[in-house]
Amino acid sequence: MASNRKMIQKIYIHNFKSIEDVCIELGKFNIFIGSNASGKSNFVQAFKFIHDCFAFGIDNSVSMQGGWDEIQNANLPKNEKTVIEITASVEGVRWPFVWTESDRPYGAKITGAKYSMTFEHKQKMQVSDNLEMVGELIPLSKKKNSAKNIPVKIIARGYSDKKSELEIINTEGNKELPSSETKPSLFIPDLIGSGGLMPPLNKLIELIDLNDLFQEISIFDITPKNAKKGATYKGMLTLEEDGGNIALVLKDLFKDEGKKKEFHIYASQLIPEIKEIATEDIGDRTVQLKLEENYFEEKIFSGMCLSDGTANILALIYAIYFDKSQPKIIEEPEKNLHPSLIGNLVEMMEDASDSLQIMVTTHSPVMLRYINIENLNIVSRDEKGNTRISKYSSKGEVDSYLLDEFGIDEMMIEGVLGK
Amino acid sequence: MSEIIIFYEGGSDKKFIEIFLSEHFKKKYDKISPFKTVGMKKEERKGIIRRANDRGIEYIYLTDLDESPCLVDKRSSVSKYIGRDNPEDKIVIVCNELESWLYAGLGKEGCMKLNLPLHEKTDSLSKEEIHGIGKKCGYNSWAILKNHMINEFKIKNAIRHNDSFEYFYRKYLS
Numbered sequence: 001m002a003s004n005r006k007m008i009q010k011i012y013i014h015n016f017k018s019i020e021d022v023c024i025e026l027g028k029f030n031i032f033i034g035s036n037a038s039g040k041s042n043f044v045q046a047f048k049f050i051h052d053c054f055a056f057g058i059d060n061s062v063s064m065q066g067g068w069d070e071i072q073n074a075n076l077p078k079n080e081k082t083v084i085e086i087t088a089s090v091e092g093v094r095w096p097f098v099w100t101e102s103d104r105p106y107g108a109k110i111t112g113a114k115y116s117m118t119f120e121h122k123q124k125m126q127v128s129d130n131l132e133m134v135g136e137l138i139p140l141s142k143k144k145n146s147a148k149n150i151p152v153k154i155i156a157r158g159y160s161d162k163k164s165e166l167e168i169i170n171t172e173g174n175k176e177l178p179s180s181e182t183k184p185s186l187f188i189p190d191l192i193g194s195g196g197l198m199p200p201l202n203k204l205i206e207l208i209d210l211n212d213l214f215q216e217i218s219i220f221d222i223t224p225k226n227a228k229k230g231a232t233y234k235g236m237l238t239l240e241e242d243g244g245n246i247a248l249v250l251k252d253l254f255k256d257e258g259k260k261k262e263f264h265i266y267a268s269q270l271i272p273e274i275k276e277i278a279t280e281d282i283g284d285r286t287v288q289l290k291l292e293e294n295y296f297e298e299k300i301f302s303g304m305c306l307s308d309g310t311a312n313i314l315a316l317i318y319a320i321y322f323d324k325s326q327p328k329i330i331e332e333p334e335k336n337l338h339p340s341l342i343g344n345l346v347e348m349m350e351d352a353s354d355s356l357q358i359m360v361t362t363h364s365p366v367m368l369r370y371i372n373i374e375n376l377n378i379v380s381r382d383e384k385g386n387t388r389i390s391k392y393s394s395k396g397e398v399d400s401y402l403l404d405e406f407g408i409d410e411m412m413i414e415g416v417l418g419k
Numbered sequence: 420m421s422e423i424i425i426f427y428e429g430g431s432d433k434k435f436i437e438i439f440l441s442e443h444f445k446k447k448y449d450k451i452s453p454f455k456t457v458g459m460k461k462e463e464r465k466g467i468i469r470r471a472n473d474r475g476i477e478y479i480y481l482t483d484l485d486e487s488p489c490l491v492d493k494r495s496s497v498s499k500y501i502g503r504d505n506p507e508d509k510i511v512i513v514c515n516e517l518e519s520w521l522y523a524g525l526g527k528e529g530c531m532k533l534n535l536p537l538h539e540k541t542d543s544l545s546k547e548e549i550h551g552i553g554k555k556c557g558y559n560s561w562a563i564l565k566n567h568m569i570n571e572f573k574i575k576n577a578i579r580h581n582d583s584f585e586y587f588y589r590k591y592l593s
Binding site: 262265266269321343344347348351352354355368369370409 | 433458560566
């Protein structure tokens with residue numbers, strides 16, 4: 001199957017913590033700014049919740065959020081459903097699915113998917129989920145004057161149990177294609193690649209597996225103090241949420257000389273004083289960071305001697321450029337950084353977002369100075385205390401004037417941003 | 420003591436301005452003060468220029484042509500930020516973007532070393548086009564490619580392969 005790069009295009013959240021209703025479109029690089037307690041972290045938790053549902057199961061993920069009472073919005077009735085709906089683009093997924101019409105075979109190409117999960121808490125938790133895919137059926141016949149592509153919507157109700165019947169709707173004529181005419185056992189070597197029989201129809205939905213999209217969501221909230229401590233060998237080689245195992249993941253990364261060199265280039269762009277970053281074993285199966293600066297010959301700073309900002313930067317560089325998961329959500333990356341470095345950090349995140357999706361939460365007005373305003377989302381509370389999120393848009397002359405004269409950072413501090 | 424302020428847009432330009440160009444300005448000026456204009460308010464810019472004028476400090480305002488249809492239009496929009504009383508010859512416009520200077524500075528040897536195609540003139544290359552060329556040649560990160568480009572940058576190449584750099588060099592660096 002061709003590459004399967006997915007990106008979350010839109011998220012709708014209903015009845016989740018301080019969020020009553022939020023629907024927001026996402027791009028490759030997204031900044032969420034809001035004051036303390038505006039609900040930025042609750043928004044992030046919605047991603048974590050759906051990640052945990054796929055990774056650990058629903059009961060565990062509810063428990064990890066502190067139970068159902070903690071999940072539900074305090075303004076809504078107890079029997080209100082919670083809904084999280086994610087629309088994702090799916091690049092290049094060619095689905096070796098066949099529908100035949102008058103013996104003419106079609107393959108399907110999926111370009112987008114909308115997944116929704118609804119949680120209903122009565123006496124027992126009830127969860128239903130649906131996957132709706134959009135794409136087109138492509139005639140596989142190589143004959144001239146063959147049939148045209150057919151735009152379709154393919155719906156799998158009860159996606160996660162993988163037993164559902166597929167409903168295929170021709171979106172041009174809005175009519176359902178008869179499922180009896182699907183021939184899932186056809187052999188289509190050019191679509192399957194090396195060749196092989198088609199999987200059974202009900203297994204086809206596994207091909208557009210959303211597990212990798214949701215399980216790969218990663219959240220980073222770097223805690224420099226933890227990042228400076230040593231990390232034990234007994235641990236994952238993926239960066240932990242708080243960056244606490246940065247020494248271990250760098251030890252592994254630096255086995256590859258090319259990657260080590262790349263890491264140093266990124267680090268030198270944020271901290272030009274850095275001459276060499278390495279790791280050292282300090283006994284008791286523990287590894288810690290060590291660092292040399294250009295100022296001193298043979299003076300090595302290790303572990304807890306690093307500044308909080310340096311530890312934060314090293315963990316962020318790994319998270320941004322070397323951690324393979326995506327989308328990435330980075331909470332307050334500007335922590336402990338000098339304002340002049342924040343612009344460079346934004347530039348790095350924008351650079352990396354060319355090939356992956358990044359979401360950043362912040363309440364730093366300095367960060368606003370450096371971002372492209374189109375990437376800005378404003379998080380605030382309404383009069384009932386519910387979190388609302390809206391894209392920043394210049395509302396005519398008044399906002400443009402304020403932007404020009406005061407700058408977006410001052411507007412944020414004065415509380416007039418997006419008002 | 421002679422001093423010059425260099426206003427530049429920021430972003431990709433930072434390392435190039437702060438390291439490479441500053442080095443070359445040191446031959447003519449005792450003090451070089453680079454100021455990043457991204458995020459800077461209109462009044463801040465005007466204030467710095469007003470104080471520079473009062474003290475007889477030279478300044479140049481380096482900006483990309485970007486979406487502007489022509490140089491006159493760009494000069495006029497930049498004048499809004501630096502004050503209309505200030506001479507327009509202080510404004511240096513890079514055609515199209517500063518990345519095109521970096522690419523020009525590679526020349527034949529640099530392009531060979533970095534495995535990039537040589538462009539006889541880079542003036543018309545936009546940032547997006549240069550990023551695209553980099554990607555095709557295996558550079559997934561612009562930050563890494565930019566770092567290599569700065570390391571391989573040679574003035575003689577940039578003069579030869581980019582007209583707006585040549586103008587800038589003759590006026591301020593030679």
